Amino acid sequence: MKRKITFLVMALLAILPIFKVSAAAESKPDPKFYIYLCIGQSNMEAGATPAEQDKDFNDPRFQFMAAVDMPNLGREMGKWYTAVPPICREGNNLGPVDFFGRKMIEVLPPDYRVGVINVSVAGAKIELWDKDDYKEYIDNERDWMKNIVSQYGGNPYERLVKMAKLAQKDGVIKGILMHQGESNSQDPLWPERVKRIYDNLCKDLKLNPKQTPLLAGELKYAEQGGVCAAFNTTIMPNLPKVLPNAHIISALGCESTGDQFHFSTEGMRLLGQRFADKMLQLQGFKPEEKRTLTLKPDKLGIEISPTLRGIFFEDINNSLDGGICAQLIQNNSFQAYNVPDAPANEFSTCDSVFFGWTVVSKGDAKGSARAVADKPLVKNLKRHYDFDPNDKYDDEQRYKQYSVRFEVENPGDGFGIAANGFGIAEYGRGKEFYYSNNTQTPSIPAVKDVSYDLGMYLQGEAYKGGFKVYLEDKDGNVNSNVLTFTGIPDDWKKYEGTLKALNSADSRLCIVADAPGVFYLDFVTLLPEASQLWNDGKNGPFRKDLMQALADLKPTFMRFPGGCASEGPNYFGQVFWKNSIGSPEERIGFRNHWGYWTSQYVGFYEYLLMADAPRA
Secondary structure, three states: OHHHHHHHHHHHHHHHHHHHHHHHHHHOOOOOEEEEEEEEOHHHHOOEOOOHHHOOOOOOOEEEEOOOOEHHHOEOOOOEEEOOOOOOOOOOOEOHHHHHHHHHHHHOOOOOEEEEEEEEOOOOOHHHHOOOOHHHHHOOOOHHHHHHHHOOOOOHHHHHHHHHHHHOOOOEEEEEEEEOOHHHOOOOOHHHHHHHHHHHHHHHOOOOHHHOOEEEEOOOOHHHOOOOOOHHHHOHHHHHHHOOOEEEEOOOOOOEOOOOOOEOHHHHHHHHHHHHHHHHHHOOOOOOOOOOOOOOOOOOOOOOOHHHOOEEOOOOOOOHHHHHEOOOOOOOOOOOEOOOOOOHHHOEOOOOOOOOEEEEEEOOOEEEEEEEOOOOOOOOOOOOOOOOOOOOOOHHHHOOOOEEEEEEEEOOOEEEEEEOOOOOOOOOOHHHOOOOOOOOOOOEEEOOOOEEEEEEEEEEOOOOOOEEEEEEEOOOOEOEOOEEEOOOOOOOEEEEEEEEEOOOEEEEEEEEEOOOEEEEEEEEEEEEOHHHEHHHHOOOOEEHHHHHHHHOOOOOOEEOOOHHHHHOOOOOOOOOHHHHOOOHHHOOOEEOOOOOEEOOOOOHHHHHHHHHOOOO
16 A cells, blocks of 8 residues: 555656646747737727628737636636737727727738727826826816726726736737827827837836837828828827827828718728738738829820810709809708708707897797798799609609798897808718708808898788898897888889898898787898909809919810719709799799708809800
8 A cells, every 4th residue: 555655656756847847848838929008098998890791700810818807708807818809908999009900910910919998088188097197187087087097907007008918928018009099189198108108018017118019009190081180290290209109100091981071991990900901011920011102294295175175063062042143042042941862960859949040039939930832932833844743752742932021029129130241160981971061150251341232022921010131140239221221012112222241240031020910021131232242243143253363274164063962862852943043032942862951043045145255
């Protein structure tokens, strides 16, 4: 019995060194396991929905170390997992880090692996990753951000370093990826703040700065709706100046979700792949792409016919109404209402809200105003087209004529309505894309001593009072002479007059009643005097400055009314030329291809006048 026990003990002692040697070998970092640290804001957190091509990814060569516990996914902080999203926190999705890693393992040799550690916080300033200043910053932040930071133990920098030290037991940290700046978009010290964080990471993790590149992704460009786009040109270019191993990754052309800050799935894919391309180049796995353009200005190319130089005009971005057309009243016939499938932010939302107009109650005035279709301005309006009977926007609705019915209970110092002009629209993309602006701010660009020709139609219901019409600035000061109209009949009558601006100030056109009763208003126009029109108005109601710019191009032809504007979003949204001629009052407008209302105050006849004008 003693022999057997002795033999067993000796056998165990014999194999113990083997286990010790084996464990030591396993703990040695793999030089071909490349690890990247990732910090940033919401784009870096990742919120993109996986496209079909992204859903089946499950390659163990691309891994992430969980920086937080993800109990619903069975993931624990400090452990490696195949990089199936989310790789930042529960509730996130796909982002540039995902596409970076996937592109890296496509190009790297098969025996190389890639690992990432992502510690990102939506909306956070760069100060959150500063080991000395983070607490003072986060203590004054919003609760929702504090809740995110609490998942990192209240200190994202410390959590990143802790995870990185664990990761260094398995592989080699080869670089840092960053997408941050929206919350520091006007901070000239941002490059220095980034450098301090970078220096601390290198010191705490014993990284060689010369061998540890930092890649910083640009923010959304202005053409993608990015409100912080100036950061890309005013602040970010200074980063490589203060941090020599920093490299800027372009976001030009990265698709937007439609908001002001975020990239879509394809935008994040492109940005992530650009991160990877640059990292692969820096680490010698991919040659840097170079392109050469050779110009030979002395050598003639092909001959181009002189008749092929022209201009193309399309009603987009309010380039017609509110643009080249000098008529200053938006929604001047109150037709931008009750249009099927019309976006709410480009049309009146109900019969008591008038797009581009504000109901006015001066003093203790009291009354109501609503859009009605039972008082057509043009009786027996000719219907030139039989619109698609299967369309929701049928003939009856297509040819409705709306006006505003006012019921004045107490005129006070004046009850009526004010036209605010066209204003300036915010610029959105995707589902939020819109052009028009339901401005409630005076935005008619009145110019001192310039006269403006007024036209409007009124009809009463035994109305005994009168009306005052004038320009008013944003402070409520009268900014023109005051026109007075009396004797309102029980049928439509056109009223005209001239308003002369007292000051150069954004203004609104006020039309107010001075007696109780019921009346109707329709087709209001305000046009600058002839001296402010192109060719003194002889060639249509066009703005002098914009038309002169087009005339200076000396085009040999003009294409109108545009490609998409011609095809329309559907049958009723096309330009039908017969509906665009005759008196402006008879021209029924339409919701054009770009989703907003086109009045046709400029129709085919005016386009032809424009084209027929003499060129200097």
